[in-house]
Amino acid sequence: MSDISTLPVQGRERAGKGAARAVRREGLVPGVIYGDKKEPALIKMDPRPLWAELYKGGFYARQYELELGGEKHRVMAQDLQFHPVSDAIIHVDFLRVSATSRVTAEVPVRFLNEERCPGLKRGGVLNVVRHDVELVGTPDAMPSALEVDLIGFDVGESIHISTVKLPEGVRPTITDRDFTIATVTAPSGMKSEASEEEGEEDAE
Helix, strand or coil, rough: CCCCECCCCCCCCCCCCCHHHHHHCCCCEEEEEEEECCCEEEEHHHHHHHHHHHHCCCCHHHCCEEEEECCCEEEEEHHHHHHHCCHHHHHHHHEEEECCCCEEEEEEEEEEEEEHCCHCCCCEEEEEEEEEEEEEEECCCCCCCEEEECCCCCCEEEEEHHHHCCCCCCCCCCCCCCEEEEEEEHHHHHHHHHHHHHHHHHCC
């Protein structure tokens, strides 16, 4: 797990659509901190740090520290809502977590050593089936990204979740099958050549 980042937040007094609209008119994002058997806390914050964290990737898999009224909240983001037209962030939900919490997070997949992948060196194409994988585990064990090493994969081969090393105590939410993350597929030129060869063999 990466270091816990701090996000600046302020408290807000009122809930409801009207209060949320007033916060947005200030140029801020309304939000809420909930969970850990405590009362929800209403917050508002500058959208710029949120965008900065989003651009890093793995936003929902990282922990944050929010300080509100002298109290520090260790949280993970649960939901971001966007304006349907402008794509501006219009609401954020944070879940309080502890070292023993069990959380579910969408973790991005990163592919390593593409230049050393036998299938790609032969002209194959990496077809990504899942850009993110939903994992469950404790916050401290949750990886900010899943790293998939492409060394050893040739054209026509699939990369399954079983080939990815997960931290201890972390597992996929899908447990009934060894699902595919990506495949190394043949380009159209390679496929047509293979078809022609098969046709020649049939003719013989």
